Amino acid sequence: MRSAPLSFSDRRERRRHQKALDRLRKAIHRMCVRQRDLLSEEARQEAETFEREVASYLTNADSSSATAPVLLERGDKLAAKLFPRKPWGELRENVEIFLVAIAAALAIRAYFLQPFKIPTDSMKPTLYGIQTVARTGPPPSAPVRLLHLLLFGKQYHYLRLSHDAALVDLVPGKFLIEYTDLLFDDGQKQRVWIPAPTLVYKVGLRPGLTFHAGEPVFNFLSVAGDQVLVNKAVYHLRPPRRGEVFVFRTAGIEGIESTLRDHGLDGSLFYIKRCVGVPGDRLQIDPPALRINGSTTPPNAAMARVEAGRAGYHGYVVLPGQQYLLSPEEQVVVPKDGYWAMGDNSPDSQDSRFWGPVPRNDLVGTGLFVYWPLSPRWGWIH
Structure with missing residues (x-):
């Protein structure tokens, strides 16, 4: 049924x-x-x-x-x-997930991708370092400042005094991040969360300056340098190519290391430049062009932009104090296991013109992607 x-x-x-x-x-x-x-x-x-x-x-x-x-x-x-539920089981599980995530992130950083912060303007306008822009009006409201910081890396710095005072000293310090104590002749101390070199070299503060009541001690906007992801795996598979942006250590480059020692710094740094010459290339600088193996044609679009001298580029130039390629007649042959590095902002770049080729063992990887802040440069690096 x-x-x-x-x-x-x-x-x-x-x-x-x-x-x-x-x-x-x-x-x-x-x-x-x-x-x-x-x-x-x-x-x-x-x-x-x-x-x-x-x-x-x-x-x-x-x-x-x-x-x-x-x-x-x-x-x-x-x-x-x-399978009885154990005491603090959920907490332990969350901690395990967190630790696994950290381990995965460290593994990715060690073998595949590493974040890198552009420190200077040597690659401008392809990549920007920290920018300082003078302002005249007061900073925007706190919510707007927070939004600008999170999205665009913009920080507003503004300080004014309630009465007349003269700056006596700038005392640097660090508590997680760098700060500076501004000491005035009336005994007051103003702590600002700005590195002292920025205040001295980019803002122009120095002992002896006098400020009147209501007058800004400083009023400027700082924009974070471009944050890029570096592909660390690529050079295990192939050698560098002309025209690509690459990151390298300065270990073993005596022209850089000696300068660091003169400033009391030990250890190597990370630099980011454009690879403009590979082993065997014959290089000449005939401003604004960089001749490679005698050719008058740039080898790729990236280097053509630099030589064109438009949209913020200035071409390849000869600078006082450089050690190589001092005239259009001088040639340099890139050695085996060496690479010639130059900044896109040639008039303001310390590069292979000053300290020679980058050893193969110093290479870290290619500049892959600008992930922060949001700007016209956000995206793939070319």
Whole structure:
């Protein structure tokens, strides 16, 4: 005798129970596999019996709808019995996920992608370092300042005094980030979260300056340098190519390391430039062009933009104090396992013209992507 057909709502309820049972069966099976060494033989058999009953229910079209809630209740009790929730279990699980995420991030940084901050304007206008822009009006409201900081890397710096005072000294310090204590002749001290070199060299503050009441001590906008992702894996697969932006360490480049030692700095730095010459290339600077192997045609679009001298580019130039390529007649042959690095902002770049080729062992990777701040340069690096 055939049973009466199920109504639409009954069929929907049956499907819901079937999905719930199938998820519960799979979850118990996964837990049994993970904890196979911890479960007793009796517990494993109990779990297998439940899995078989659920499988039988799901494959039998004539199974009673009343059976599903009973199986679900049995399954919940079985899971709680075999795999009891441990104290602070959720916290431990979240901590484990957090640690795994950190390990994955460190692995990616070590072998594939590394963030890098553009420190100077040597690659401008392709990539920007920290910019300082003088302002006249007061800064915008706090919400606007926060939005500008998060999206565009803009920080507004503004300080004025309530009465006349003369600047006596600038005392640098650091508490997580750099700050400067401004000392005035009336005894007051103003702490500003700005590095002292920025205030001295870019803003022009110095001891002896006098400020009147209501007059700004400084009023400027700083824009973060471009933050880029560096592809660290690429040079394990192929050598550098002319025209690509690359990052390298300064270790072993004596022209850079000696300057660092003169300033009391130990260890190497990371530089970002454009690779304009590969091993065997003959280079000459005939401003605004860089001749490669005698050719008058730039080898790629990136270097053609520099030579064109438009849209913020100035071409390749000869600077006072450089050690190589001092005239259009002088040639340099890039040595084996060496690469010639030059900044796109040739008039304001310390590069291979001053300290020679970059050794192959110093290469880190190619500049891949500007990920912050949001600007016209956001995106792939060319």
